[in-house]
Amino acid sequence: MNCQDVQNLLPVFLDNELPEDQKQDIQVHLTGCNACRLELQEYKRSWQMLESWTDVEPEAGYIGRFWAELSGRTPWPIKVRIWFGQRVFTPQLIAATVVAVVFVVVGFLSVRNYVQIQETEILLTKLPAEEAEVVDNLEFVSDYELLEDLDVLEDMEVLETLEEIES
Amino acid sequence: MSIPSDNPYLSDPDVLLMLEYQKGDKPSFEALMRKYYVRVFNFILRIVQRRDAAEDLTQEVFIKVYHAGSAYRPQAKFQTWVFTIAKNLALNELRRAGKTPVSLDAHFEYDGDEIPQQFEDKNSLSADEKLVQKETARMVKDAVQSLPESQRIAIILRRYEDFSYAEIAESLSCSVEAVKSLLSRAKETLKKRLAEYVKI
Numbered sequence: 001m002n003c004q005d006v007q008n009l010l011p012v013f014l015d016n017e018l019p020e021d022q023k024q025d026i027q028v029h030l031t032g033c034n035a036c037r038l039e040l041q042e043y044k045r046s047w048q049m050l051e052s053w054t055d056v057e058p059e060a061g062y063i064g065r066f067w068a069e070l071s072g073r074t075p076w077p078i079k080v081r082i083w084f085g086q087r088v089f090t091p092q093l094i095a096a097t098v099v100a101v102v103f104v105v106v107g108f109l110s111v112r113n114y115v116q117i118q119e120t121e122i123l124l125t126k127l128p129a130e131e132a133e134v135v136d137n138l139e140f141v142s143d144y145e146l147l148e149d150l151d152v153l154e155d156m157e158v159l160e161t162l163e164e165i166e167s
Numbered sequence: 168m169s170i171p172s173d174n175p176y177l178s179d180p181d182v183l184l185m186l187e188y189q190k191g192d193k194p195s196f197e198a199l200m201r202k203y204y205v206r207v208f209n210f211i212l213r214i215v216q217r218r219d220a221a222e223d224l225t226q227e228v229f230i231k232v233y234h235a236g237s238a239y240r241p242q243a244k245f246q247t248w249v250f251t252i253a254k255n256l257a258l259n260e261l262r263r264a265g266k267t268p269v270s271l272d273a274h275f276e277y278d279g280d281e282i283p284q285q286f287e288d289k290n291s292l293s294a295d296e297k298l299v300q301k302e303t304a305r306m307v308k309d310a311v312q313s314l315p316e317s318q319r320i321a322i323i324l325r326r327y328e329d330f331s332y333a334e335i336a337e338s339l340s341c342s343v344e345a346v347k348s349l350l351s352r353a354k355e356t357l358k359k360r361l362a363e364y365v366k367i
Contacts, residue, residue, distance in 0.1 A: 011354035
């Protein structure tokens, strides 16, 4: 490292923010370079001088002034948001919300089911007579297919009667 | 809304105080205020150089912190967050005021009575020593005020608030490398401006 490189890095070197290898290179250079050591001392001195700009105390009673200022200035949307922020996740409100949601969902499904039933009944009244009879006896058609497998009904001549009806 | 347990900022005790305040614990907010008020006030004062403005703006910082309570999510150290708010308000004030230069020789006014810019050194300096200290402080303020805005804020955060480079980068919304560059140039300027006082 030459002197220019070292002097460019001295401000960050003083803050101990250089990678370890760069720090070591600078330390090695400084041991043999008087000019760079003087430069380092000047950086240190000017940095220490900043201490002379000391802190100032704010006006006393700042916390009381803060609360007084706040109460006069909080806009209503913020007050509403603060109010909700302190209450929205209480267990009671969560439970009430869940119950309300359940009621809404059940009510919706019930209403939808009722509407579907009404619509189906209206459709049935509009069917031609033959189709309506088939729909009404759909249950028997299904049972007849099952009845074929029951021997007792064959003995009772039920099957023969049904075949006659069908033909 | 819960904070994930792996949030790295939960190790910051001031973040925990803010989360306690979020649950409705106002004493936690006051504890934060007591801890940070003087620091924030002096930080803003060093930027805007007017006491009345610094008082008002410091109150504004904590009003913003107060209102942010319900939606607060720790995304930085609390200190970094608060000083970023303070920095933004201070810079807005400078722009609003048209960057009107303030004489650093003027005393601050408070309720019409002049007060010294700094409190007297409690170590009982002699009159000559006090004059030297006052003159040094004036030179330092002049030198820092001569820096460009970003360099000035970086110097103030580093020197007077002991922020790390990473925290300064977060506050200024820049990279750590950019902070290194800002501080290097600022320190070089300060060394030159204070050369008369630092010659070994």
